[in-house]
Amino acid sequence: MVEKPKWDMTSDIHKYPKPSVTVDIVIFTVQNDELRVLLVKRKADLKKGEWALPGGFIRLDESLEESAKRILEQKTGVKDVYLEQLYTFGDPFRDSRGRVITVAYFALIDSEKMKIKPTEEVADAQWFSVYNYPPLAFDHKKVLDYSLTRLRSKLEYTTVGFQLLPQKFTLTELQKLYEVILAKTLDKRNFRKKIASLNLVEQTKETKMEGVHRPARLYKFKSKKFLLESDVV
Amino acid sequence: MVEKPKWDMTSDIHKYPKPSVTVDIVIFTVQNDELRVLLVKRKADLKKGEWALPGGFIRLDESLEESAKRILEQKTGVKDVYLEQLYTFGDPFRDSRGRVITVAYFALIDSEKMKIKPTEEVADAQWFSVYNYPPLAFDHKKVLDYSLTRLRSKLEYTTVGFQLLPQKFTLTELQKLYEVILAKTLDKRNFRKKIASLNLVEQTKETKMEGVHRPARLYKFKSKKFLLESDVV
């Protein structure tokens, strides 16, 4: 066992007042043709019973992203999801208990993973439509609004959207996903032409029957790595 | 004088360990057809004499943006510049003195304002080409790299670039600005067509003589407010 490196606690920097720092995560999924966000009912002293974004205090020996992953796993039981830093909110009085700065992340979870059974920790977590959710504690509405804008924007010029689908999916499902998030309808032929031109997906030999009609071809992403390439900035 | 509101210091949240939080600013300007960044020589105990991004510890009663503005003014003597939150860096050991999380901002200063005489505070600040600057302390190279990517990206789909020019400017100056930041040449006629179609600038009646040749028409932005409209996300 390696002894963890420590800091120079005698340094002058420790004379500056320190704020609390939390990580809050906006976790999106698409379920039943609806864009949903995960909210938790607060147990902590302040604002008990109110709904809020899942979050928690960072630990000093983990990076911000590690904090986010830890909290994400605690609250949802899932790992290995798309996670991206969103923005840092730090109004002095956004929390009456103290100066609390929160680094907001957004996460995308595909509908398969999302079905994972809730642990005890997760008991009071619930999915809400982004168009219809209860009042939120702190400035979490602002955080949610902002992340929704960002998600829509990134959907247009990156491939983040793919993170919300299971490994194999039909083109209609993919299109529906875009339509649900962007809240507008898209032309089927143009959409397929676009996807084809991006050269990111390939046919499988499987099909999927969804009702009493012609079954749809299943597709898969060509490469997982490739997905993040265009996500810089 | 109004008594400042305070926090509930008895709350449980104060039992969680707190990191130090700083704000670092990547201040860009364009000078002599070069994209430059402002760096300061460190006076503090650690890494004394090394170059770093201007920055400082936040105060608990000011917002992050207020902190950034304060530090910006201390270091450059200028106010009212374009300022945008970039990213928050928080690797546990990015600073050996303690856990220090830094919220990075980037600022754009036009070449006129930039000429402001340095105060004592600013004595050891210096502009460097983004292609040729000294080794930086901490993870500031990473911060600078990231902000450069972001600046280039935003230049393509927003009007941030206009922040780097004085009130009145020629179209050639505007084009040169884009060329310098994007590090590529642009077609003069297409560039002007584009600018015209954006409908953001208007002719003035003045011209500017730059050498022994035909003088160029000066333009100005139609509205300052308008500039930020497309800067969401």
Added chain:
DNA sequence: TACCATAGTGTAAAAAAAACAAGAAGAAGT
């Protein structure tokens, strides 16, 4: 085998982006 519902596909028009060159204007030198 007829019906139902969605899957799957191509072409033409419009808009946006890229490629490309010549005359205009002012200053300086003759």
Added chain:
DNA sequence: ACTTCTTCTTGTTTTTTTTACACTATGGTA
């Protein structure tokens, strides 16, 4: 006053990208 020098200014054609739009294919069920 006119020639020269250097940058300013402007338009058309081609290519690429985006949008609009409608019919046939397929498998299951009645």
